[in-house]
Amino acid sequence: MHPLTLALGFLPWIAFSFAAQRLTANGVAWAATIAVAMTLVAVLVARRRHGPKILNIGSLVLFAVIAVAGFLGGPVVDQWLFEWGRPLVGVILGLYVLATVPVMPFTEEYARQSTPRQYWGSPTFKKINRVLSAAWGAAILLIGGASLLVTFLDAHATDFGTNHTVDLVLNWVVPIVVIWAMIKFAAAYPDRVRGSGDRPSVPAPAGGATG
Amino acid sequence: MTAAGGGLQRPHSRVAAEAELASRVRAVLAARRAPGLAAVVEGPPGIGKSHLLHRLCAETAHGAMVRSARGDERLAQQGFAVVEELVGCAPSGEHPADHAFARVDDWCQAGPVLLCIDDAHQLDAASVGVLRRLAWATRDLPLVLLIGARPFPASPALEALRRVAARYPLPALDRMGVEALVFERTGAWPTPALGRLLERAAGNPLFVGEVLRDLAGRGALRRDGERIDVGSGAAVPVALEDAVRGHLAELGDAERELLQALAVFGPSAALDELAAVLYEPPDLVATIAETAARSGMTRLEGQRVAFAHDLYRQVAYETLDEPARRSAHRRAAEVLGGAAGRHTATEHLRRAAAGSDPNVVDALTEAARRSSAFAPAVSAELLADAEPFLDPADARREALLLERAVALFLSGQGRAAAELVAARLAEVRDRTVAGGLRGIRIRALINRGDVAEALAAIDATLALPGLPPPVAHELAQVRCWVLPLDGRTAAALDGAAELRRDGDAVPPGLRTTLACAEYLQARPEDALRILGDVEREPLPGDQLSGKLTTLVWPAMFELAVHGPHAARPVIERARRLTADRGADWILPFHAFVAGGAALAAAEWDTAVAELDTGLELAQEQESGWISIAVGQRAYIDAHRGRPAQARELLAAARRSGVPLQFGLDLPGLADLAVLEADGATRAAATLARELWSAAAARGEAWMLTLAPDVARVALAAFERGRLERVAAQVGDIEAPQGCVAAPTAALTAGMAAGARELVEQAAREFAATGHAFVAAQAWEEYASLAAVEGDRGAAVAGMERALRTYEKASASVDRGRLLARLRACGVRRGPRSAHSTAVTGWAALTPTERRVAGLVREGRTNPEIAAQLYVSPRTVQTHVSHILAKLGARSRVEVAATAPAG
Secondary structure, X not given: XXXXXXHHHOHHHHXXXXXXXXOXXXXXXXXXHHHHHHHHHHHHHHOOOOOOOXXXXXXHHHHHHHHHHHHHOOHHHXXXXXXXXXXXXXXXXXXXXXXXXXXXXXXXXXXXXOOOHHHOOOHHHHHHHHHHHHHHHHHHHHHHHHHHXXXXXXXXXOOHHHHHHHHHHHHHHHHHHHHHHHHHXXXXXXXXXXOOOOOOOOOOOOOOOOO | OOOOOOEEOOOOOHHHHHHHHHHHHHHHHHHOOOOOXXXXXXXXXXXXXXXXXHHHHXXXXXXXXXXXXXXXXXXXXXXXXXHHHHHOOOOOOOOHHHHHHHHHHHHHHHOOEEEEEEOHHHOOHXXXXXXXXXXXXXXXXXXXXXXXXXXXXXXXXHHHHHHHOEEEEOOOOOHHHHHHHXXXXXXXXXXXXXXXXXXXXXXXXXXXXXXXXXXXXXXXXXXXXXXXXXXXXXXXXXXXXXXXXXXXXXXXXXXXXXXXXXXXXXXXXXXXXXXXXXXXXXXXXXHHHHHHHOOOOEEEEOOEEEEOOHHHHHHHHHOOOHHHHHHHHHHHHHHOOOOOOHHHHHHHHHHHOOOOOHHHHHHHHHHHHHHHOOOHHHHHHHHHHHHHHOOOOOOHHHHHHHHHHHHHHHOOOHHHHHHHHHHHHHHOOOHHHHHHHHHHHHHXXXXXXXXXXXXXXXXXXXXXXXXXXXXXXXXXXXXXXXXXXXXXHHHHHHHHHHHOOOOOOOOHHHHHHHHHHHHHOOOHHHHHHHHOOHHHOOOOOOOOOOOOOHHHHHHHHHHHHHOHHXXXXXXXXXXXXXXXXXXXXHHHHHHHHHHHHHHHOOOHHHHHHHHHHHHXXXXXXXXXXXXXXXXXXXXXXXXXXXXXXXXXXXXXXHHOOOOOXXXXXXXXXXXHHHHHHHOOHHHHHHHHHHHHHHHHHHOHHHHHHHHHHHHHHXXXXXXXXXXXXXXXXXXXXXXXXXXXXXXXXXXXXXXXXXXXXXXXXXXXXXXXXXXXXXXXXXXXXXXHHHHHHOOHHHHHHHHHHHHHHHXXXXXXXXXHHHHHHHHHOOOOOOOOOXXXXXXXXXXXXXXXXXXXXXXXXXXXXXXXXXXXXXXXXXXXHHHHHHHHHHHOOOOHHHHHHOOOOO
């Protein structure tokens, strides 16, 4: 499983986070619609070889709800979504990923694509995916939490300069560092647990051929 | 030379390694066309090589023909054992290697073929030689060659095979792999405690299986729902062999004895054979074999018992003490005494013997003689095996040593032969044997191109007191021959003059030396005259002393006198004579000369087929005289825009210390082409300067070969002074002969003076004798001069002539250079004339390819075509693969269906 394949699963969320801040009238609703469309495309593209993934289903439901609320709700809902939509999506997505770990860790679905079937039941395979999925869940939760904090501080802002730095750190530096660290971790962790990569073949027995 | 996709593959996990190999195999078999794949799967015992090979054969071979075989060290002294298992026995009189090659070639015409050879570390050298040839052939055939082997013991033959195949070292199982294996065996996934315990098996599947069996046997495994656990305090063996030894100890006495008897007998045996070895009734043995099979160490296959893994056999064998082993081997030899098991019986006899034993020596030398015709490598091994059984005082010892050295040399292991002689010569008392050994060593040293050592060995022999005059005279002639080979023409002529002091007539042994000296001084007509009529030369007396190269030279000289057109029939006649005389050792050199002629004629696909086959044959013979062919092959690669391949080929040749034949620096010329292809004008100019300053000492023939390229590079680097010096020095060559001398002088002089008519004259003269490539280079200069002078019509005409040849040869570097040069002067190729040269279809075939395609259309097989054209079946294979690619055909049937244009 390539960590980048996994990161692609979060693309709708990333797109939503960018668009929600930049579009104006019904902005969040449109951003959520874009995320729904992207998720649908991902599901359709992959449907020939694999069914929809647990992460896709979660995203689809979450963003559909936001889109419907945004389009149907009045200006108050719009304003609320504009302020709290982006941070809350991160938190909810993180919690969703964490909640699904005991049932089906979402990374396992991705890992199965590149692992022969006979290994799917292996305790090590399951452990790797539990740990990776939980780590991803925590990472998203952390990013969502940081964003939530910015929104909270914004609501009580008095000094513009301080808020700008805080926004830069919590909305940009934290997510980038967290995602970079996760990609590194996801690349190294499976090999470490499986014990491959550094293990040579067993040396030949003394004597070589028979007789 | 390396086969397609050679080299060491290092995927990081077991799953990735297996998946990558499987996908490569699948790709070849699905494409149903060349190139194929030769892969060696390597790993220690128990790592799962056989399992992987078996799985690949079963899973990937949809519609492909699959054949498999395995190495058996009992059959190692019967040459070609595994080859016969793969393709069937050769009809009597036919060389088994040729037969195997033809069969596989034949199968590949019908569709993709998958050949699988397991336990290759136990193969005889002759079989490994055939596998190497097949690995080369994967470049031109839809053939997958899968070979399983332990990394040790590493025989030289197997090492040579590894070099031409892609190597897949099989990594140990990772934790997930071990868990999946436990699930496969027990139906449950291991708990962390069991997982930790199994880590002792270091990811070796056989070891994991043995540990599991051991734990289960002791009741230490506990099933807990979907998990399987291990009781605390359970110990596992430290090494795989210990595990197997423990397993063996658990068997009943009767089963263990059966396994030990089978271990002595071989990897498998018929029940009645085992019964005879054990002195037991067959019924009883069948019952014991059935119980033994329950241990998983052996399998019952109908009426045969076989070890499930080679390591079980190894350990069972080791548990027998020396006297018991010997008596079991003696009994096995008696049981196998009939003709069918003759080879294996000899091997048992050898293992049964202790100390000196004349019977063993007789059996082994008899077996060696049987192998000597087709498998001298096996003969050499058998003779080496025989020696310890001879009494130290036995006079036969020295004769056997000579016989072994000869067998080594004839099997292409000249290096080993020379080393054997160097190590043992001092102990030999018999003067005839000593003389023979020295002769072998000198021949081996000359063959591999170690001139300094060869001259030292000759001088040491000449200095021996009491050397008979005829022997001394012959040796002195050989000495004279080695000197020009090494580029020391003047010294050779001095030596020859000394030998001829007694009379005017040239002794036959000196003719080649003198002729080559004339040739190197740009007097090929004199060379031909001195050589005389080689067809009247007497047939070689025996395999060794007849190893002369006389038949090669007329074609090479003819190429210089009248050009490629005239040389072609001479090459074919020489090949026919070679076939009639069975003088196979000259084949690589014929291929080199034919390749050189095709290179000059701009028929580069033909040149590639000839040079590649020649280089493969030379490698089989361990011949070191490959510098000219390597240089020409790399020259083609570089001019075709593949400088990396050219560099790799040149570097490989230099690493193995290949000498410059006749002092001709063809590899240096290829270096120049590589730099030109890289666009490194300054570096090319520097190298051209170095090559030219060394050229005069290398002879006038070399100056003529080098001049056109050096002149062009000097011109590109604006070194007009150098260009003028090159022209002057070429013009100063005294009375040069041959068809390239005059046009080369005209070309360089024309380039130096900017005289278009001189360059045009050169181009026409080169073209008239078939030197198409250098003619195109001359037309390029002509077009360039015309463009500078503003004569657009002449520039376009010259450019078109040059481009036609460059495109026919796929010389993309030259094509690009020419277009760029003319574009700089404002001359462009018109849209209509672009792509006017066919690169596909019948028109794109070289004359040789057209001839081969014609024979394919008539329904001839590759061996038939090879026999008709007097070339190697490998060459035909390469031609056919080029033809298929150019015609866009998938099979010979499609070639037959495609109508030639015109």
